[in-house]
Amino acid sequence: MAVRWIVLLATLVGACRSLAPTGHGAPASGQPPIVVTPVRHTANVPHDPDDPAIWIHPADPSKSLLLGTDKVESRGGLYVFNLDGTLRQSITPLDRPNNVDVEYGLAIEDRSVDIAVVTERRQHRLRVFAIPGDGGGLMDLVPAGLPVLDGATGDASEPMGIALYRRPRDSAIFVIVAPKGGGATDYLWQYRLHADPTGRLTATLVRRFGRFSRSGEIEAVVVDDTLGYVYYSDEGSAIRKYHADPDHADAALELASFGTQGYAGDREGLAIYETGPATGFLVSCDQVPNSTRLKLYRREGAPANAHDHSEVQTMMTTSDSTDGLEATSRALPGFPQGLLVMMNSRDKNFLIYDWRSIQAR
Numbered sequence: 001m002a003v004r005w006i007v008l009l010a011t012l013v014g015a016c017r018s019l020a021p022t023g024h025g026a027p028a029s030g031q032p033p034i035v036v037t038p039v040r041h042t043a044n045v046p047h048d049p050d051d052p053a054i055w056i057h058p059a060d061p062s063k064s065l066l067l068g069t070d071k072v073e074s075r076g077g078l079y080v081f082n083l084d085g086t087l088r089q090s091i092t093p094l095d096r097p098n099n100v101d102v103e104y105g106l107a108i109e110d111r112s113v114d115i116a117v118v119t120e121r122r123q124h125r126l127r128v129f130a131i132p133g134d135g136g137g138l139m140d141l142v143p144a145g146l147p148v149l150d151g152a153t154g155d156a157s158e159p160m161g162i163a164l165y166r167r168p169r170d171s172a173i174f175v176i177v178a179p180k181g182g183g184a185t186d187y188l189w190q191y192r193l194h195a196d197p198t199g200r201l202t203a204t205l206v207r208r209f210g211r212f213s214r215s216g217e218i219e220a221v222v223v224d225d226t227l228g229y230v231y232y233s234d235e236g237s238a239i240r241k242y243h244a245d246p247d248h249a250d251a252a253l254e255l256a257s258f259g260t261q262g263y264a265g266d267r268e269g270l271a272i273y274e275t276g277p278a279t280g281f282l283v284s285c286d287q288v289p290n291s292t293r294l295k296l297y298r299r300e301g302a303p304a305n306a307h308d309h310s311e312v313q314t315m316m317t318t319s320d321s322t323d324g325l326e327a328t329s330r331a332l333p334g335f336p337q338g339l340l341v342m343m344n345s346r347d348k349n350f351l352i353y354d355w356r357s358i359q360a361r
Contacts, residue, residue: 155181
């Protein structure tokens with residue numbers, strides 16, 4: 001067994017050396033791979049962490065929150081942390097809550113409400129929580145949940161991945177759901193969230209889309225609200241890109257398929273890090289035991305093709321077997337260029353990285 005671990009470690013180190021691109025962040029020939037380490041970590045969750053999200057306080061960044069799921073059946077939960085990693089709130093029990101995402105400004109009656117939405121997989125539904133503007137405790141907006149994936153059976157009936165999209169032209173908010181299983185086409189389900197005059201929330205299916213290689217599964221989904229694109233990890237094959245607006249003339253067209261090589265494990269968590277209105281990085285994690293790797297792709301694409309997303313950097317982290325991650329470029333206390341948070345299987349928590357340690361490499 002010891003020999004096998006030595007061989008695996010040598011293989012991963014060699015892969016990182018050979019795959020690191022020339023240019024920004026690439027180590028010189030013959031040098032060891034880049035390794036970044038966290039500066040903070042959250043309190044542990046009881047069972048099995050999976051996916052984080054970040055909520056930015058509108059007036060006081062110090063009151064911003066980190067959210068993370070604990071995805072065990074019947075006894076799972078959504079956990080809310082302060083920026084220093086201390087536990088602020090636990091919402092339990094939830095029945096295998098896989099992924100969580102945050103969006104700003106859902107219109108409910110005469111209010112604008114920031115929300116966190118969680119997939120409750122074994123109950124075949126979404127859970128929606130309001131995030132108070134004062135950074136107080138999250139409040140359950142739909143205790144009965146919002147059913148999704150109607151008519152599907154087996155794994156295809158179990159919501160797993162999630163991403164929220166706020167359309168700039170009318171502030172409509174959509175939920176994109178990735179089930180545990182699905183076919184080669186129309187894998188993702190997209191719903192519009194809407195509150196009726198009494199404040200009751202509904203989720204209306206507006207489209208199904210998205211190719212799947214049938215290698216692994218699809219869990220990680222992220223939306224670039226500003227540029228209007230949705231990306232998802234086809235775990236054993238590629239990162240795929242579509243328009244996020246279901247009403248776009250090319251909504252059914254796959255715009256890009258990239259990240260097809262250089263992964264030692266599954267393509268998992270995705271995040272957007274903005275450096276300008278249309279520039280920055282798409283961050284992807286390569287799920288590796290004890291040292292999950294980060295891959296950065298150009299958000300803006302190539303000068304002649306906005307859908308040509310070249311890899312610009314690869315590095316190792318100390319996060320173990322990461323499923324989910326999230327990033328922000330907003331300045332926060334102790335993080336002037338933002339932060340990256342990653343799920344960490346080994347210690348059942350979430351590791352917090354200073355973005356400066358990533359981009360400076």
